[in-house]
Amino acid sequence: MSIQLPTVPDATGHYGPFGGMFVPETLMTPLQDLAVAYEAARQDPRFQAELDDLLHNYVGRPTPLYFADRWTERLGGVKIYLKREDLLHTGAHKINNALGQILLAKRIGKTRIIAETGAGQHGVATATVCARFGMECVVYMGAVDMERQALNVARMRLMGAKVVPVTGGQATLKEAVNEAMRDWVASVDDTHYILGSALGSHPFPMMVRDFHRVIGVEARQQILEKEGRLPDLLVACVGGGSNAIGLFHPFLNDVNVRMVGVEAGGEGIVPERHAARFQGGKLGVLQGTKTWLLANDDGQIELTHSVSAGLDYAAVGPEHAYLQSIGRVEYTYATDDEALAAFKSLATTEGILPALESAHAMAYVEKIAPTLPKNAILIANLSGRGDKDVEQASKYLL
Numbered sequence: 001m002s003i004q005l006p007t008v009p010d011a012t013g014h015y016g017p018f019g020g021m022f023v024p025e026t027l028m029t030p031l032q033d034l035a036v037a038y039e040a041a042r043q044d045p046r047f048q049a050e051l052d053d054l055l056h057n058y059v060g061r062p063t064p065l066y067f068a069d070r071w072t073e074r075l076g077g078v079k080i081y082l083k084r085e086d087l088l089h090t091g092a093h094k095i096n097n098a099l100g101q102i103l104l105a106k107r108i109g110k111t112r113i114i115a116e117t118g119a120g121q122h123g124v125a126t127a128t129v130c131a132r133f134g135m136e137c138v139v140y141m142g143a144v145d146m147e148r149q150a151l152n153v154a155r156m157r158l159m160g161a162k163v164v165p166v167t168g169g170q171a172t173l174k175e176a177v178n179e180a181m182r183d184w185v186a187s188v189d190d191t192h193y194i195l196g197s198a199l200g201s202h203p204f205p206m207m208v209r210d211f212h213r214v215i216g217v218e219a220r221q222q223i224l225e226k227e228g229r230l231p232d233l234l235v236a237c238v239g240g241g242s243n244a245i246g247l248f249h250p251f252l253n254d255v256n257v258r259m260v261g262v263e264a265g266g267e268g269i270v271p272e273r274h275a276a277r278f279q280g281g282k283l284g285v286l287q288g289t290k291t292w293l294l295a296n297d298d299g300q301i302e303l304t305h306s307v308s309a310g311l312d313y314a315a316v317g318p319e320h321a322y323l324q325s326i327g328r329v330e331y332t333y334a335t336d337d338e339a340l341a342a343f344k345s346l347a348t349t350e351g352i353l354p355a356l357e358s359a360h361a362m363a364y365v366e367k368i369a370p371t372l373p374k375n376a377i378l379i380a381n382l383s384g385r386g387d388k389d390v391e392q393a394s395k396y397l398l
């Protein structure tokens with residue numbers, strides 16, 4: 001059965017009451033110009049053809065939809081499929097968006113790229129496409145994150161990117177975004193900001209979603225080929241929300257496909273010990289967009305915590321806030337311990353080390369699968385590989 005949900009965002013970048021453009025005056029016109037340029041690119045068959053060619057030959061699409069045989073058996077027989085974004089070049093879904101945005105930057109004549117990164121995965125994806133297109137690349141990264149993710153810092157530098165440490169505040173992702181925004185206000189004439197998730201001011205949440213829709217478009221076609229019908233349940237982890245919206249979006253009008261987004265529950269839903277914005281969060285504005293976020297009663301952004309740096313951010317993408325408000329997608333959370341347990345399950349049952357971010361989605365699969373009818377079909381997004389998390393996982397699991 002299918003329905004027709006309203007098309008979002010509207011012309012002003014709103015998803016119902018969420019989203020919008022909360023940026024300094026100097027960025028207003030450049031962002032509006034970017035939205036217009038993106039719309040033209042989207043409708044240009046040559047742009048799509050170049051993107052498709054690189055997604056195939058450089059990035060490694062389509063990714064397999066893998067039937068997790070042994071995990072299925074262990075969890076009671078519900079058919080579990082994994083969308084293998086972990087097999088992409090650079091090891092996670094983030095390259096889909098970085099590639100789309102650099103093609104757009106090239107099209108509008110920009111010569112310099114800036115980005116922010118938390119765990120370093122988006123920084124690596126951005127440094128990669130900058131090397132591929134010969135563009136100058138500056139990545140802002142919290143000084144604390146640089147220490148925690150030294151391997152990714154080295155990867156970026158080896159590809160010619162300049163990694164700038166950011167020391168203010170918690171010295172993590174939020175501060176890195178502030179610094180990238182500051183750079184962009186001064187450099188927007190020749191610089192494009194490749195934002196790393198379905199977050200920030202319009203048109204970023206929409207563009208980032210569109211560049212990741214390929215995940216869901218492929219999964220839909222693959223499950224129809226393998227099973228002859230649509231899945232009953234889609235599961236994905238939600239940091240800013242880009243891998244989740246990429247998988248969910250092509251299925252939104254299929255009412256019988258249930259969708260669950262999994263946030264980082266950290267050490268439990270206690271202020272400053274988690275990053276689950278739909279649990280104990282509130283409506284507010286952060287870094288360009290109106291959405292659910294974690295703040296105290298004075299409106300100060302709260303500290304967040306997660307074992308996975310990629311989910312450790314105080315705000316969720318505005319389209320997820322909208323989908324939650326209309327009841328189309330459900331949101332839950334997995335704790336650090338549950339994610340680590342799922343990491344171990346997948347490693348020992350399927351021979352796959354998931355990223356700790358993805359392990360949050362896998363933790364929900366472990367919880368829900370035994371409760372579903374035997375003939376149910378489930379697709380979980382394996383958003384990235386766990387190589388970057390080996391040290392941390394070893395500390396807890398070995």
Ligand SMILES: *Cc1c(COP(=O)(O)O)cnc(C)c1O
Binds near residue numbers: 196239243244
């Ligand atoms: C960055 C990252 C995430 C979280 O970002 P989203 O925008 O919510 O997808 C999830 N998984 C992996 C592997 C990541 O690198």
